[in-house]
Amino acid sequence: MQLDNNMRSKEDYLKALKDGRKVYYRGKLVEDITSHPILRIAALHAAKLYEYQDRLYEDSKLGKISKFFKVPKSPQDLLDRHKLIYDLTLYCNGIFNISQAIGSDALFALMITARQVDKKYGTDYYKRVEKYFEEVAKQDLTLATAQTDVKGDRSKRPSEQVDPDMYVRIVDVRSDGIVVKGAKAHTTQSAVSDEIIVIPTRAMRENDKDYAIAFAIPTNTQGLKMYTRPIDEIEGNTSAILSKKDYELETLTVFDNVFIPWDRVFLFKEYDHAGTLAMLFATYHRFTALSYRAATINLFLGSSRLISKLNGIENEKHVRDDIVDIILYKEILRSTAIAAAVNPVFLEEIALPNPIFTNVGKLYSNMHFHDVVKDLIDIAGGIIATMPSEEDLKSEEGSTIIKYLRGAVSGEERVKGLKLVKELAASPITGYLLTGMIHAEGSIEASKIELFRSYNYNEAENLIKKILE
Template sequence: MLMNVESYKNSLNDGRVVYYRGKRVENVAAHPALGVPVSHASGIYRLQQDSKYENMMCFTDKESGKASIFYKIPQNTEDLVARHKLIYETTRLGRGQFNIVKAIGSDALFALMYVSRRIDSKYKTDYYNRVMAFYRYVVEKDLSLSLAQTDMKGNRSLRPSEQEDPDMYVHIVKRDKNGIYVSGAKAHTTQSIASNEIIVIPTRNMTEADKDYAVAFAIPANTKGITMIARPLKETETTMNDSLSVIGRENIEVETITIFDNVFIPMERVFLNGEYDFAGLLAMMFPTFHRFTAISYRAAMADFLIGTGKLLASYNGVDDKSNIRRNLAVLISYKETLKATAIASSYSCTYDKQASLAIPDIIFTNVGKLFANENYTDVVKNIVDIAGGLVATMPSYEDFENSNEKTYLMKYLAGRKKEETMERVRLFQTLREFISSLGSLYLAGMIHAEGSIEASTMELCRSYDYSSSIDLAKFASGINDKLEK
């Protein structure tokens, strides 16, 4: 059964332990700052209740009836292309800002389906059935999910089991017949405060010595022993009373350090319990699905920048200038390259019979993700070059509310046409918000979120099939007399 917005927000008022700026937050949905990412997340629930978007947001599940399409298990190219369009369009409907609250959890579920089948095959465990039981529960209740993968890591030159403080990686501290107990902490847990359930998976490969760190599970966000410490939402706090800013007041997500202090996980919710030789596979399969999500939402974010750049160039009367065209070409190339790699990844997908799901092509996905990471700063440079200095020095909204100042501002901030002045001002304000109050967040996110530049580089070099390239090199140089592949 699909939840509505009110039911979703009420479901978060469950006694979860959340701190913001040193104070315990009793109800995240009602909090002046944290309520913003909750409201942003609720946009997914709002869209799925809107008949206009029903076909995009919902599918008919054989067991549950109408369900969120984020949880539709991809079976083929068509399903993956539809998922790309879903993430692209919901990002556009979020004013160019990604809405992660079901996307990341479903990415993790698909990875767990794939890996659990292989663990069961080797160790005769029952993980796949547990994963699918949890999946059915999420679909039937229409729950929001967050994913906790990145450990705190401590001394990064040491493996998990070698850390001076064992809690630098989430690990099993006790096992009994009913379940396991875990301690440790995860960083960058996006929208955990706005999620019903938290899925936890390993961040890296493990050795036998690290087996207690090879753990995966799902647990309600209000479980005893879980504490979430939210980052300060400076981009929201600085725009809370700014009538000319929109994104920071309505479309922001929040990350937490998520602490597990001797948390009990019932056995039916445990998906990896010391099988260290599968920790790396799970740590790799989740990013495969999530980087596909990343290039889809980043394409939509680029669409926002293209439109902003084109409008500002037009309002400034310079949209026909060669330097502006070059700037716009960079933005267009960025967006369309990401879309192309997402679609190529869909068409080159592989179907896994064991887990009954389609997997995006790992090479095209990582090519797109690496391109997105390495070229984001160039995108920012070009949009700023289009906008000009006013993107940094635009007066405040209070100045436009003072009638004495407004007369001057409306006169001197006019561009090509006087009747476009306020539209031009709003575009400058929005872009300034994007590159200033949101700037540091996006700069770090576009380089590190969904895996760093190094992570995509490693995956490309590890997964690429070099055989035909090597064969061609041997043939071209005369080492071989004929081309084998």
């Protein structure tokens, strides 16, 4: 399928990033993120969305728009979304492209929540969400979602913090909108997104109502500042291959008295719905996680197969066991995503991925990714941690080093594979991936809480009652 000439292009997207947004990297304000030697890679990664051929569909109301903005109304819609995320991740060399995925996850959750709040309080949030959704879809914008507050003292609720800015909060209410202050942590691709959607991170009580807010703003909004994490996977590994092609950045996203007009406010002190919105977004986003992680694991599966052959051990039993372990991880994620899509829950006529299957898969993903890394290390051997540097390999002594790095193939061929395996299993990106796979899209504890809370125990409990009667 060819992209419509009237749709947004890669060049349009990159040009739009030059809008005066406040992005800081290693203590310096970045004037133009598209020309920054490190951060531009994240922008080019996001831009691949606009090069992906099979990303558009014809909406009966909005015309030709991104498939990410197709509101799921059936199991097939969720299956199609799973495939879109999986395939786009492969297109981006196994690195998730969050550019429209996470924002649409938030929009679907907002649509459901807005209708529920409107029914209870007579508000008009759904009209606001729908208007914003149509604007975003028609303009083909990229979206970041800021959910996780910095939280401060985790033993205290938002309203109990010593510093009240530990959760994003309302500090002023005006006739034309509200003013907010606070910060959100690890906001993925915020610095290279057109818009940022902000939603609550947890359930709120009446005392927390000033923190029960949801809204959307352009990324260049006055008072918004983004402090980008150090990209150690490139700067800390001169032999990096994958990260020089694709990676996603995160920021500490600070709201320093940021003004939000009313038409972009989607929750305003309705504290009793903050938890619902947080949970609905998490369910969509964990379904997204299952879809992209199943694709990402191909990096580890493919690398394991390659390095086993380069080392001449592809037929050894322990290698087979390690590779089967990686296959198991990948296919459990994909299976639970499919099961969640086929058995959705319908809320306000919108299909929500089955929360049980979604959280089972996500919890397995959280708890067992380190096994995948272990398997790759086991097959590759310790050389990935101790091999000489890229500078050594390119020096006058390089030929001597390469001579002694041969395996079942020449040193030159084996070194190419070792560089990629080192990047995945023994470099700064390994720590980044380990942390992300445990905490991104919800921590182990978050998935456990939701699974324990939402699981239907009737079948099991009734069986025991029948036996004991």
